[in-house]
Amino acid sequence: MNVLSPDLTQSLRIFLSQLAAEGELLRVSDEVDPCFEISAWFDQLATGRAVQFDQVKNHSLSVVGNILNSRSRIAAGLGLTAQSLEQRIIDAIANGIKPVRIACGPCQAVRVDTPDLEKELPVPYFFP
Numbered sequence: 001m002n003v004l005s006p007d008l009t010q011s012l013r014i015f016l017s018q019l020a021a022e023g024e025l026l027r028v029s030d031e032v033d034p035c036f037e038i039s040a041w042f043d044q045l046a047t048g049r050a051v052q053f054d055q056v057k058n059h060s061l062s063v064v065g066n067i068l069n070s071r072s073r074i075a076a077g078l079g080l081t082a083q084s085l086e087q088r089i090i091d092a093i094a095n096g097i098k099p100v101r102i103a104c105g106p107c108q109a110v111r112v113d114t115p116d117l118e119k120e121l122p123v124p125y126f127f128p
Contacts, residue, residue: 056122
């Protein structure tokens with residue numbers, strides 16, 4: 001798996017594009033049910049490709065999973081090699097940075113005042 005450029009590591013879209021280009025992303029276009037079906041896919045692909053479900057029953061959002069199911073994939077997503085991952089984690093813990101508060105950002109572009117998260121988010125069910 002190729003390592004992302006460090007300035008691109010904070011973008012899930014870019015990481016998913018990289019996985020797709022390398023044949024490491026399975027896209028499921030058929031409708032899937034978040035009630036146990038998605039979790040069954042994740043289980044079957046636990047050590048394989050990442051998977052993206054484009055049509056989730058009763059939801060407008062897609063679901064991705066298994067994107068961080070190996071050390072090499074975690075490292076690539078962080079812009080590192082698998083060999084340098086452990087030391088980078090140790091260094092990050094030892095040299096933490098303080099959060100910076102900002103007034104607004106892209107993550108605040110859509111505002112929902114009273115969300116019903118159970119309805120809004122296609123959260124997979126793993127157990128009855």
